Amino acid sequence: MTLTADQKRRRAQQDYNGGLGLCPARQLLETISSKWVTLVMLALSDGSLRHSELRRQVAGASQKMLTSTLRSLERDGLVSRTVTSSVPVRTDYQLTPVGHSLLDVVYRLKGWAEDNMDDVAHARMAYDRGRLTRVE
Amino acid sequence: MTLTADQKRRRAQQDYNGGLGLCPARQLLETISSKWVTLVMLALSDGSLRHSELRRQVAGASQKMLTSTLRSLERDGLVSRTVTSSVPVRTDYQLTPVGHSLLDVVYRLKGWAEDNMDDVAHARMAYDRGRLTRVE
DNA sequence: CTGTATCCTCTAAGATACTG
DNA sequence: CAGTATCTTAGAGGATACAG
Numbered sequence: 001m002t003l004t005a006d007q008k009r010r011r012a013q014q015d016y017n018g019g020l021g022l023c024p025a026r027q028l029l030e031t032i033s034s035k036w037v038t039l040v041m042l043a044l045s046d047g048s049l050r051h052s053e054l055r056r057q058v059a060g061a062s063q064k065m066l067t068s069t070l071r072s073l074e075r076d077g078l079v080s081r082t083v084t085s086s087v088p089v090r091t092d093y094q095l096t097p098v099g100h101s102l103l104d105v106v107y108r109l110k111g112w113a114e115d116n117m118d119d120v121a122h123a124r125m126a127y128d129r130g131r132l133t134r135v136e
Numbered sequence: 137m138t139l140t141a142d143q144k145r146r147r148a149q150q151d152y153n154g155g156l157g158l159c160p161a162r163q164l165l166e167t168i169s170s171k172w173v174t175l176v177m178l179a180l181s182d183g184s185l186r187h188s189e190l191r192r193q194v195a196g197a198s199q200k201m202l203t204s205t206l207r208s209l210e211r212d213g214l215v216s217r218t219v220t221s222s223v224p225v226r227t228d229y230q231l232t233p234v235g236h237s238l239l240d241v242v243y244r245l246k247g248w249a250e251d252n253m254d255d256v257a258h259a260r261m262a263y264d265r266g267r268l269t270r271v272e
Numbered sequence: 273c274t275g276t277a278t279c280c281t282c283t284a285a286g287a288t289a290c291t292g
Numbered sequence: 293c294a295g296t297a298t299c300t301t302a303g304a305g306g307a308t309a310c311a312g
Contacts, residue, residue, distance in 0.1 A: 015195075024250050025249040025250070027249065029174070052274080062307075077258075088273040089275090098252055098255055102248065102252070109161060109165070109241060109245070112241045113160035113161040113164040116237065117164065119213060188294080198285080198287075199295080219294090225293055226293075
């Protein structure tokens with residue numbers, strides 16, 4: 001059986017989605033690139049916080065996003081959640097050891113970014129300038 | 137002037153989008169979490185490749201995505217593009233030094249993922265199991 | 273206080289077809 | 293060979309209202 005290049009590509013696409021898509025590194029990228037994940041983890045870096053405290057500290061996140069971010073972090077075992085059934089309810093969140101180790105990795109990312117994003121920004125400007133002069 | 141909590145949150149949202157949204161680390165995350173960026177960079181890690189070679193090596197990427205990924209990498213100065221105006225045209229791509237240094241960071245990410253994503257996967261299963269028994 | 277549930281919007285990614 | 297142009301779609305993120 002002979003496959004066209006296009007068919008091969010589509011099959012590869014399947015492979016990607018079912019195989020590489022499950023690759024650990026890919027999953028990690030998807031986790032930490034979620035909009036609020038790093039900010040929440042950062043907020044929790046020096047201790048546990050209540051939901052309302054997080055809300056204040058990670059200002060800008062809607063309640064829905066804060067909750068869903070926390071849920072996914074909890075699900076991944078990066079954050080632990082402690083509910084105190086008083087009235088009113090009290091909920092505390094804190095990084096697990098795994099969560100802390102991930103935060104270390106995030107700091108490395110941050111380090112590279114701070115060291116190099118200036119260059120990147122300049123490259124972008126140069127590139128865009130080139131495009132403009134060619135277009136106008 | 138007094139702001140409601142909601143007004144404060146919305147202002148914070150603005151601040152985020154106009155301020156933190158421009159934070160280097162955030163930009164970096166957005167770059168490398170784009171679906172094909174890491175795969176393309178990986179493919180280019182041991183030398184330059186032509187467009188068609190990349191197409192074969194990064195199987196699964198549509199032509200559009202491959203091109204647009206390459207464009208954004210070029211714009212950021214992570215990849216350089218060399219066009220040879222023969223017939224037919226020949227285009228070669230290779231990582232710049234900055235691109236290589238970013239690849240190093242990506243390898244760190246990959247390392248953490250390989251070391252910890254097992255734990256994460258187990259945490260997920262445990263979490264989901266809990267949810268299920270509660271729901272059923 | 274801590275959350276769900278609903279609806280809406282916007283954009284990354286993909287399918288497809290065409291050009292120098 | 294290398295690339296652009298257009299259309300479509302799935303899902304992340306956000307606004308709002310309600311509930312234990």
